[in-house]
Amino acid sequence: MGYDCDVIVVGGGPAGLCAAIRTRWVKRYKAIPCSTLLIENSYLGGLASWRGCLFTGPSWKMEGKDVVRRLLKDVEDLKIGVHQGRVSRINAEGEVKEVFTSDGKVFRCLAVIIATGIKALVNEKDYLGRGLEVTSMGYEFIVSHLRKVLSRRWEPRLVVVGSEKLRNLIPLIRELNQDRSPLLFVMEGEGKGGEDVMRGWIERYWGDGDGRLQGVTVRTSKGPRKIRCGKVLLDFNSYELAPAWRMEIGTEEFGSSFIKINQDMETSIPGLFAGGDVTSGGYNSFSRAVAQGMAAGLSAYRYIYHKKFGTYPPLFAYRPTDFLIPSDFEELPSLDEDLLPKSLVDGKEIEALLGRKWAGLSKSFNGKLSIRKMAEKKNVAIEDLKKVLKRLAEKKMITFHIDLIINRPGGNTFRPL
Numbered sequence: 001m002g003y004d005c006d007v008i009v010v011g012g013g014p015a016g017l018c019a020a021i022r023t024r025w026v027k028r029y030k031a032i033p034c035s036t037l038l039i040e041n042s043y044l045g046g047l048a049s050w051r052g053c054l055f056t057g058p059s060w061k062m063e064g065k066d067v068v069r070r071l072l073k074d075v076e077d078l079k080i081g082v083h084q085g086r087v088s089r090i091n092a093e094g095e096v097k098e099v100f101t102s103d104g105k106v107f108r109c110l111a112v113i114i115a116t117g118i119k120a121l122v123n124e125k126d127y128l129g130r131g132l133e134v135t136s137m138g139y140e141f142i143v144s145h146l147r148k149v150l151s152r153r154w155e156p157r158l159v160v161v162g163s164e165k166l167r168n169l170i171p172l173i174r175e176l177n178q179d180r181s182p183l184l185f186v187m188e189g190e191g192k193g194g195e196d197v198m199r200g201w202i203e204r205y206w207g208d209g210d211g212r213l214q215g216v217t218v219r220t221s222k223g224p225r226k227i228r229c230g231k232v233l234l235d236f237n238s239y240e241l242a243p244a245w246r247m248e249i250g251t252e253e254f255g256s257s258f259i260k261i262n263q264d265m266e267t268s269i270p271g272l273f274a275g276g277d278v279t280s281g282g283y284n285s286f287s288r289a290v291a292q293g294m295a296a297g298l299s300a301y302r303y304i305y306h307k308k309f310g311t312y313p314p315l316f317a318y319r320p321t322d323f324l325i326p327s328d329f330e331e332l333p334s335l336d337e338d339l340l341p342k343s344l345v346d347g348k349e350i351e352a353l354l355g356r357k358w359a360g361l362s363k364s365f366n367g368k369l370s371i372r373k374m375a376e377k378k379n380v381a382i383e384d385l386k387k388v389l390k391r392l393a394e395k396k397m398i399t400f401h402i403d404l405i406i407n408r409p410g411g412n413t414f415r416p417l
């Protein structure tokens with residue numbers, strides 16, 4: 001059974017970017033990379049690319065967007081595929097996972113990392129400080145903040161957006177507003193609305209030629225609704241209590257709630273990992289997202305490696321802890337003849353490196369032709385071909401897919417003492 005890539009990372013915030021990078025780059029150069037696809041609903045960088053997000057402080061800090069810029073460079077240098085679209089469903093049962101996007105595409109992979117944060121972002125960033133204001137940092141300053149926003153009249157209305165937990169703020173907002181501005185509360189998610197409460201999903205913020213916010217489009221169960229407003233207050237606190245990331249995972253355990261993980265970012269479903277704000281535990285921050293994303297990426301790498309080579313990668317000395325290192329120990333795994341080389345770069349780059357003897361070889365790196373068949377086709381010794389393939393893998397130009405009908409060699413070569 002074929003598949004498109006080893007790993008799919010859903011969400012391109014700091015957690016997703018770090019996860020994707022680690023499936024490709026791992027801890028050092030000599031490693032067999034994964035074929036990885038990153039799927040992002042809006043723009044790469046997530047919340048960390050917003051003005052004012054700092055990594056970390058108080059006596060030192062880096063701007064979130066500067067760190068994101070570096071992460072994006074790594075994604076580009078490592079040639080990690082990016083697809084723009086919203087993941088609407090994941091079928092995580094079975095060995096091959098299916099990831100469905102709202103534009104009708106289906107991607108198949110062996111492992112999925114969920115890094116969707118607390119909210120599916122749209123184009124909020126374009127209107128920050130230009131009619132769109134956010135609450136964050138808990139409820140410590142909420143009363144003074146709301147008093148300020150509600151002290152003036154907003155025409156034709158003030159829209160307050162949040163998750164279902166926006167419910168906590170509604171009475172206070174109504175009280176402080178004192179009928180000054182017409183109010184509309186948009187609670188992201190499915191369910192029943194009310195007189196001034198709408199249920200649905202924010203699709204887009206829009207504005208005038210000067211880039212000032214003029215309204216918002218909400219996708220409701222009855223279709224899109226365009227709502228004009230003078231101001232939007234986006235209550236991030238509510239998403240910290242209950243996220244709204246709008247994706248079905250075909251089991252009852254997951255939904256629009258935080259995802260439970262163990263210390264390796266594994267969920268209870270084999271091959272399904274999660275990291276960043278979407279995981280339960282709180283203390284959401286850039287640094288936590290980076291750390292968890294990185295751990296999720298490494299765990300997915302390890303999972304995939306075991307599937308392909310029947311052994312765990314020697315990159316992780318701490319697990320399994322004690323093992324006897326034989327004198328013929330190899331840093332890279334031996335390549336089974338049934339492995340299916342898959343290109344991660346443009347074929348021309350591979351050809352330029354290999355020279356004339358191997359000309360045309362890169363055309364076969366489609367994840368469908370085995371090493372054995374390739375050697376036959378090229379009429380070359382299989383060991384010579386394997387040496388070339390290892391060299392290309394070390395340079396992150398190819399990886400290996402597996403034919404899931406063929407049984408991989410089982411067992412872990414690092415046996416505990």
Ligand SMILES: Cc1cc2nc3c(=O)[nH]c(=O)nc-3n(C[C@H](O)[C@H](O)[C@H](O)COP(=O)(O)OP(=O)(O)OC[C@H]3O[C@@H](n4cnc5c(N)ncnc54)[C@H](O)[C@@H]3O)c2cc1C
Pocket residue numbers: 010011012013014015016039040041042043044045046047048052053054055056085086087088115116117118119120121122134135136236245246247275276277278284285286287289
């Ligand atoms: C206003 C504000 C200020 C902050 N300031 C700081 C700060 O100064 N310092 C700090 O450390 N932290 C700060 N944070 C928190 C920090 O930004 C987050 O903890 C961090 O960005 C989380 O990273 P993440 O990758 O888990 O999620 P996010 O950054 O939220 O990224 C998740 C990504 O997944 C995408 N996504 C969601 N659903 C889907 C889907 N179904 N399909 C495809 N893509 C999807 C989203 O569009 C988004 O791009 C701030 C947060 C806010 C809201």
